[in-house]
Amino acid sequence: MGTIKSAIQGVTERIRQAAITAGRDPESISLLAVSKTFPAENVREAWQAGQLAFGENYVQEGVDKIAELADLPLHWHFIGPLQSNKTRPVAENFDWVHSIERLKIAERLSAQRPAHLPPLQVCIQVNVSGEVSKSGCEFAGVPALAAAIRQLPRLQLRGLMCIPEPTEDLQQLRGQFAALRQCLQQLNQSGLQLDTLSMGMSADMEAAIAEGATMVRVGTAIFGARSYARH
Numbered sequence: 001m002g003t004i005k006s007a008i009q010g011v012t013e014r015i016r017q018a019a020i021t022a023g024r025d026p027e028s029i030s031l032l033a034v035s036k037t038f039p040a041e042n043v044r045e046a047w048q049a050g051q052l053a054f055g056e057n058y059v060q061e062g063v064d065k066i067a068e069l070a071d072l073p074l075h076w077h078f079i080g081p082l083q084s085n086k087t088r089p090v091a092e093n094f095d096w097v098h099s100i101e102r103l104k105i106a107e108r109l110s111a112q113r114p115a116h117l118p119p120l121q122v123c124i125q126v127n128v129s130g131e132v133s134k135s136g137c138e139f140a141g142v143p144a145l146a147a148a149i150r151q152l153p154r155l156q157l158r159g160l161m162c163i164p165e166p167t168e169d170l171q172q173l174r175g176q177f178a179a180l181r182q183c184l185q186q187l188n189q190s191g192l193q194l195d196t197l198s199m200g201m202s203a204d205m206e207a208a209i210a211e212g213a214t215m216v217r218v219g220t221a222i223f224g225a226r227s228y229a230r231h
């Protein structure tokens with residue numbers, strides 16, 4: 001005990017420093033603790049340290065953890081790839097989805113969102129690396145996808161998310177984050193009111209914050225290295 005708490009304090013300090021360096025208010029950046037592959041007891045420990053928002057990548061693992069921790073007032077974000085045959089449990093159990101890249105998935109989530117829950121908060125995942133093999137909507141397709149999602153009654157579009165191509169080249173890394181920020185600015189200039197830039201992970205949160213991230217998704221720096229044996 002104590003290690004997750006001190007890790008969260010360390011990450012919070014990194015966020016604060018990066019914000020100050022960028023001339024931003026540290027309060028404008030929220031921390032999503034990515035708990036994929038880690039057991040519910042680790043999430044409980046993070047909650048005891050004051051963390052409320054958690055991210056999961058795998059539908060069944062996430063749903064199981066949400067059920068196990070139903071006694072806690074947590075916010076659950078789905079951040080992994082989502083296939084159309086898995087949308088229902090996500091619509092029924094999560095508060096946010098960051099990884100919308102096509103309209104069909106958004107339509108299913110809206111149709112399947114239970115009436116007693118608030119609208120599902122969603123982000124469009126954008127392919128910022130330009131590589132064809134990478135997931136995410138192409139920049140050119142974002143305005144139309146955003147407009148279509150806005151018509152869906154049970155979703156609330158909050159912003160954009162990206163996973164950049166990892167690179168040692170800081171300029172190139174920042175360029176990918178900057179492109180996502182500019183895409184959000186263009187949507188807002190066209191009349192949308194989006195407030196979320198979900199970008200930055202354990203290794204690159206400083207660069208993401210310098211480019212305007214409002215939510216960083218941090219796993220390894222809080223919970224430690226992952227073993228993928230279960231997946």
Ligand SMILES: *Cc1c(COP(=O)(O)O)cnc(C)c1O
Pocket residue numbers: 034036057079080163201202203217218219220221
């Ligand atoms: C795993 C994951 C993270 C966290 O990555 P770390 O490098 O462990 O901080 C963030 N976002 C997404 C989409 C992920 O899949």
